[in-house]
Amino acid sequence: MLTILKDMSLSALVAGFVAVLIGFASSVAIVFQAAQSAGADEGTIVSWIMALGFGMGATCFFLSLWYKTPIITAWSTPGAALLATSLGSISYAEAIGVFVFAGLLTLLTGISGLFDRVMRLVPLPLACAMLAGVLFKFGLAIFDAMTMDVFLVATMLVTYLVSKCFVPRYSVLFVLLVGVVIVLVRSDASLMGSIPFEMGAFVWVWPEWNVGALIGIGVPLYIVTMTSQNIPGVAVMRSSGYQTPVSPLISWTGLTSILLAPLGGFAFNLAAITAAICSGDGCHKDPSKRYIAGLSAGAFYGLAGLTGASVVALFSIFPATMVAALAGIALLGTIGMNLKSAMSEDVHREAALITFLVTVSGVSFLGIASAFWGILFGVICLLLSSIKRR
Template sequence: MAETASPPIPRTPLSRPIMAGVVTALVGFTSSFAVVLTGLAAVGASHAQAASGLLALSLTMGVACIVLAWRYRMPITAAWSTPGAALLAASGAAGAGAIEGGWPAAVGAFLIVAALILLTALVPQLGALIAAIPPSIAQAMLAGVLLPLCLAPITGLAKNPWGVIPVVLTWLVFARLAPRWAVPLAFLAATVVIVIGIATGGAHVDPAALLPRVELTMPTFTVGSLVGIALPLFIVTMASQNVPGVAVMRSFGYEVPWRPAMLVTGLGSALGAPAGGHAINLAAISAALAAAPDAEPDPKRRWIAGVSTGVSYLVLGGCSAAFAALVVLAPAAVIPAVAGLALFGAFGSAVQQAIDDPGERTPAVVTFLVAASGMAFWGVSAAFWALLAGLLVRGALHLGRR
C-alpha cells in the first residue's frame, strides 16, 4: 500500500517569523531588564555602569542570536541570565561591602563565568560535573535566592500602595487574558506611574543620560567573588538556562549544537563582562516564542525568527540608557515590584523541581532556607553556603545507601 503523502506546509509571508522574533525580544527584554539592573546595582555598579551592563548584554545576546540562527538555520535565541541577575541581587543585598572588592571584583567574577562557559564547550567533563549536582539542590538554591525578590510586590504594597497597586493589578488582569504579555504590560503600567511622578514632582531628566554609553571596568579577582559570585552564577546559568534551553528546543524538533552554542555565548559573556554584562546563555522560557509553530508553520523557516530576535535586541540595546533612567526616576518600590512579578514563574518552577522527589526533599529544604536567609560569611554569599549545606545534608542522609 502506498504511503499517504503529508499535506504541504502552507507558505506564510516572511513578516510572520520576523514579527515572532520582534515579539520574542520585546517580551524577553521588558520582562526582566529591571532584574538585571537591580542585580548589577546590588554588587556595586553605579547607575552608569549598570546601564552599560544592560547595553553590553543586549548587544552580545543580539549578535549571538544572529550568529547561531543564521549559521545553523535553527531558531536558536540567546538571553541574559535572569536567574543569574537575581542571584547578584541576593548576593549584594547587604550592600557593596558584602562583596569583597566591590564592583571590580564582580566584573572579575563575570569574566570567570565566561571562562567556565567556554571550558564547558571545550572540556565535556566540566558539563558532566555540573550535571552531577542533583537538580533538586540546584533548583532549591535558585528558589531561595528568588524568594526575597518575589516578596517585593507584596512588601511594596505597604511602602507605596498608590504606585504598586496599578502595576500588580495590570499584571493580574493580563496574567489571565494574555500571560505572555503580563509582565511587559506591568512594566508599561510602572512607566505610566513614573511619568506621572516626574510630571507632578518636577524631576529633571538629563538628555545626555538617555544616550547609550559603554563604561569599562578593570576587573580584579578575589576569592570571595570567585566562590560567592562566579561559581553560583555559573551553576545557576547552566542549570536554569542552558540545559532547559536545549530541552525546549528539542521539544520543537531542533537539536542545538552544544559546543558551538557554548563557544558563542561564552565569547559573548567574555566580551560583555568588562562593560558590566554578567552572562549570556541560551534562552529557555522565551525560546518557545521563536521556535514554536505559532512563529512559522514551516520548521525550516523559523530560523528567520531567531535572526529577527537578534536584530531586535540590538535595537533595544540602543534604548538601554533610557530604560535605566526610568529605573532611577521610579518612585519607591515600583521597580522592585515589577522585578518580583517577572520572577514569579521562575520561582514557582524552581520550588516545584526542588521538592518533587520526596527522597531529596530534606536536603532541598535546607538549601532553600540557607539561600533565602541571605547570610554571608567571609565575603561569600548565601548561594554558595546553601549549595554546600544542601550537598552535605544530602551526603549525610544518603551515606551507606545504594
Template sequence: MSGRFASLQPVSAGFLAAIVGFASSFAIVIQGLTAAGASPAEATSGLMALSISMGLCAIVASLATKIPVSIAWSTPGAALLATAGPLEGGFSAAVGAFLVCGALIVLAGLIKPFGRAVAAIPAPLANAMLAGVLFGLCLAPVRAVAELPFSALVIIAVWAIALRFVRLFAVPLAMVMTFAIGLSSSGPIDLSNVQPITEPVWIAPSFSLEALISIALPLFIVTMASQNIPGVAVLSAYGYRPKSGPLFTLSGVFSMLSAPFGGHAVNLAAITAAMCAGEDAHKDPAKRYWAAVTAGAVYVLFGLFAALLMAFVAATPTILIEAVAGLALLGAFAFSISEATKAPADRDSAIITFMVTASGVSFLGVSGAFWGLLAGGAFMALSRTKTAK
C-alpha cells in the same frame, strides 16, 4: 497573501520574543547590577553590553547552525546579584567574577567532562538554590503594597488581568504602568543630558577569592543549570539537535566580552526559545531560525538606546521597579520550588538548600547561595550513604 504572511512570521515572532525577553526582566538586571555596586552609568553600560552581546550571539549562532538559537541574559544570575550584595572591592570585583563565570562557561563547552560534571549537579539542589535566590525578590510586590499601596495595587492589578487574558504581555504591561505612575509623580523627564546612543563604560576588573566564591561560582551554576541546559532541552523538544558544546562556548565568549562593560552573563534562552522555535515562527522548521536572528537584531537596538530606558527607570520609585521584578520572577520561583521538592527522596536536601540560600546570611564573606548548595549536597550525600547501608 499567505506566502507573504509566512515570510513575515519569523520577523513578527522574533520581534515579539525580543520585546517579551527584554521587558519582562530588564528591571531584574538593573536591580542586580545596582546591588552589586554599579553606578547608574555602569548599570546602563551593563544593560547595553548584555543586550548587544546576546543579540549578536543569537545572530551568529542562528546563522551558523540554521537553528533558532535564542540568547538571553542570565535572569537567575541577575537575581543572584541582587541578593549577594556589594563586594569588598566594589563593582570592579564583581566584574572580575563575571569574567571568571564567562571563562567557566567556555570551559563547560570545550571540555566535555567539565560540562558533564556541571550537568551532574543534582537538579533538586540546583532548583532549590535558585528558589532561595528568588524568594526575597518575589516578596517585593508585598513590600511595595506596604510602602506605596495605591500605586503597587494598580500595577499588580494590571499584571493579574493581563496574566489572565494576554499572558505573554503581563510583565511588559505592568512595566508600562509602572513608568506611567513614575511619570505622573515626577513630571516630564529631562532628557537634555541623555545621550541618544548609549555610551559604554569600561570597568577594569579586579579578582578576589570572595568574589569567586560569592558570585562567580554560583552565577556559573545557576546560568548553566537554569538557562543553558534547559535552553538545549527546549530546542530538542521542537525537534532540533544542536551541539550543546559550541553553543555554550559561544555564549561564554560573549559573556566575557560584555563583562568589562558591566554585563554579568548571557546564555541560551528557554522561554523566548520556545517562541522562536515553535510553529508560530514558521510552519517550516528549517526557516524558523530567522525568528532568532530578528530577535537578536532587536536586542542590539534595545542596547544602543539603553540610556533612554534608564532615564525612565531613574524617574520611577525603586520599590515599584522591584515589585515588577518580583512579579516577573513568580513563575520561575514556582517552577524551581516545585522541581526541587518533586522527588520525595531528595526533598529534605532541597529544603535545606533552599532555607540556607533564602536566609541571605553570609559566612566568611561568602553568600548564602554557595553555602546552601554545600549544605544541601552534604545532607544528600549523608542520606544516600545511609540508604545504601
C-alpha cells in the same frame, strides 16, 4: 527568517523587553559604582554601558538563534558589587587586566567541559530548589514594595491576577502597561522630553597586569560569577526542560568578556532572574517558540548599548518600587513551578528543602554565594539519605 516570523509572538517579545528593563533598572547603579571605583570618568562609564549592552545583545541574540532556546545572558551583578569595593587600590588599566583574566578563567572552564559535567550530577529537584531560593526574594519584594507604594504595587498585582484569568499569555504586558501609565501620570509631563537620546563612544584601554590584583580580585570575580550567576542560570534552563549544552555557552560568555573587557565589559554570564522570565509559560505555551524572547532581549540590549548615555536616564524614570513589583510578579509562576518540582518526589524532598533554605538564607562562606552552598548541602543530604536507605 520565515521560521522566526512564524514563531513570533507578542508575549515573547514583551518577555524580552521586560527582561532587559529589569536587568538594567535593577542593577545598573551597581555597575556605575564599580566603574567609578576603577577610576572611570563619565565618558568611560558610557563605554562600559555600551560594551555591556552590545555584549549581552550579541550573546542573547545569536546563542538563542543557534540553539532555538531562550539563552539570556547578563552582566555579573555580584561581580560588579565585588569590583565596587575592590578596585580602588589599582589603576584602571590594571582593572582591565583583571577583567580579561576572569574572562580567561571562564573560557577555560567552558572549554574543559568541567562545569557541564558537574551540573549534570545535580538532580533536577535540587536544581529547582536552588532556583526557587534564588528567586524567592523577588517574590517577597512585591510586598516590601507595597509597603512603600500601596496604590502602584497593589494595582499592578490586581492587574496580574485579573489578566491571568482571562489572557494569561499577556498578563505581564498588562502589568507593565499599568505600571508605566501610573508612573507617567504621577510624573512631570515634560519628563520624557528631558531625556537626551544620543550615541555614546567606546573608550579602549589596553590591559596591564598586576599579579596581586589578578589573584586577589580576578579569582574572586570569576568565583562569584560562576556560583552566583552561572549555576542558577543553568538551573533555569534545566527546570524549564531545556538540555542545551552548557559548556559552549560558558565558553562564549568567557570569550565575550575577554574581547570587550578593554571597553568596560567586565564580566558576562548566563542570567538567572531575567532568563526565568523568558523561559516560563508566561512567555509562550510552546517551549520551542520561547527562543523568540532571547532574540527580543538581544535586540533590546543592543539598542540599550547603542544609546549608551541615554539608557540610564530612561530607566531612571521607573521607580524602584515599580521595578521590584514587576520583577516579582513576572517571576511568580516560575517560583511556584520550581517549588512544586523540588518537593514533588519523596526521595528528594528533604535534600531539596535544605537546598532551598540554604539558598534563601543568603549565607556566604569564603566569598562564595549561597546558591553554591545550597546545592552542596543538598547533595550531601541526598548522599547521606541514600546510605541510610541501604
